[in-house]
Amino acid sequence: MTLVSTASNAPPLTMIGAPGVELTPAEVTAFIGTALAEIDFTGKRVALVVPDGTRTCPLPLLLGAIHDTVGDKAFSVTVVIALGTHQGMSNEHLARHLGYPIGEAEQVYPGWTVVNHESWLPETFVTLGTITAARLSELTGGLLNGPAVDVRINRHVADADIALVVGPVFPHEVVGFSGGNKYFFPGVSGQELIDLSHWVGALITSADMIGTSGITPVRALINEAAAMIPTQRLALCMVVASGTDTLHAIAFGVPEDSWAACAAVSAQTHVTYRDAPVRRVLSIMPSKYEDIWTAAKGFYKLEPIVADGGEVIIYAPHITQISVMHPHIAEIGYHNRDYFLGQWERFEKVPWGDLAHSTHLRGQGTWSVADGERNRVTVTLATGIPEDIVRSVNLDYLDPASIDIAACEADPHTFVEAHAGEVLYRLRPPSGMPAPSAALPG
Structure with a gap:
């Protein structure tokens, strides 16, 4: 054509x-x-x-x-x-x-x-x-x-x-x-x-x-x-x-x-629609993702189908580092956008790309002086990164050895993505509303 x-x-x-x-x-x-x-x-x-x-x-x-x-x-x-x-x-x-x-x-x-x-x-x-x-x-x-x-x-x-x-x-x-x-x-x-x-x-x-x-x-x-x-x-x-x-x-x-x-x-x-949200997602990351900086795609692409208060688990036993090239992430941790905007004087000198990555993995949420940080979903790492480091960056921890993939697949409240990182999952729009799409030019 x-x-x-x-x-x-x-x-x-x-x-x-x-x-x-x-x-x-x-x-x-x-x-x-x-x-x-x-x-x-x-x-x-x-x-x-x-x-x-x-x-x-x-x-x-x-x-x-x-x-x-x-x-x-x-x-x-x-x-x-x-x-x-x-x-x-x-x-x-x-x-x-x-x-x-x-x-x-x-x-x-x-x-x-x-x-x-x-x-x-x-x-x-x-x-x-x-x-x-x-x-x-x-x-x-x-x-x-x-x-x-x-x-x-x-x-x-x-x-x-x-x-x-x-x-x-x-x-x-x-x-x-x-x-x-x-x-x-x-x-x-x-x-x-x-x-x-x-x-x-x-x-x-x-x-x-x-x-x-x-x-x-x-x-x-x-x-x-x-x-x-x-x-x-x-x-x-x-x-x-x-x-x-x-x-x-x-x-x-x-x-x-x-x-x-x-x-x-x-x-x-590369966009798959589901009819209802799930409580939990297990994102199994391929070995080509070598740190959380790159493996965070297992969160971005699945978070839209997780119910409020739910959880995304990034399962990657082979990953042992937060980021090879971006040490600031380990210093600032993972927070939602409003956390940084509400305290901009603290963070404006941090590389903005690192701030962006932090918000992308932490997901949607709010922050205020009175209530602190509140996030829509829990983000859990089941990786080779030690528990103390995971918790120090404001994420939850699971021992990857404790994950039973077959049991997760059998759980009606858990969605397992066996090759996470490239396909985006969304909730199907309500009846009568068109799904987002792109049109061929010309």
Whole structure:
């Protein structure tokens, strides 16, 4: 299918697949070959911006098809892992993720260079410009009226002639639906915009933001920053069956268009509705989530179906740390949004991205001087993190060895999600009210 692009001087948006469709590897490879054949890569410096290991994505299939199409036309191709502020991927992890034997990247992807987005190194970045306080207020509908924010991005992207995003679209707690320009900001961006964009999402709250279609305030902010990138921006966006290598859909075009097309499919693929709330959820986290910073998705995606006063248990015996890259979380703990806003003078100097993560995992609630903090649901960690540390960050603790998964599955008051982190659960809207959805552009 070919759709009309919403961007001027852009390649036409092309797409195959739909909700429920299972594309074959041959169909995906052929689509990529045809789509990219329209782009002139000759003599160009190309940056491929791809997800890290916390996102389900059949990268070996996709990158193999891209390599076959681009061949030796490009002057250079650099694969940049969009870590945001996640920890760097080891050589062993990169090999598994990208599909080559350890130490043999050159044999599988000859001529390509693979790099982590090293957010911890100042030399990683190029400054593109500034979003003023006045413009920030416009983009966020007045949620934030400043400060002005510098827009910095990985120099491999800024120095490229073509920046091609390759990655999936899922419901997301900060922006509504992930993917597209989000792979630039926060995927390979500086800390300033990461903190600010995540705090905008936190002000709206994860409960109101996650799975929201269209251009949310955070998406508007991301698109504004992406427009500053001095290169041709393209994207291969896709909808992946969670936890598998199966694609339901794949789209190619400018990031704004290909993302919108896939967000529409994701809204019909990655959102599951239930008729009634449950008292308890057991979120079983896959091993790809290595700390609570990333495994918190097991809360975001399930909290909407939990009854007031209920509980979400994050079950991940393999996790032993709150956050590898964000030590402030262990200092401030997990609290709802109003806890921070009501005591802003105490917290305004803490990185706003850490405050946002704290509120996202703690969930909905209130705070006042008279009543203190009151949270809608209980958040319990059944992990390898010691009990004293869990309780010190304002969460409940369960010994993971005490969890009987089969008994939980048999309990009518408990919902067990065996592969938590990507599928969003919601309560079905009352009769006569439409469910939130995204529409295909064009």
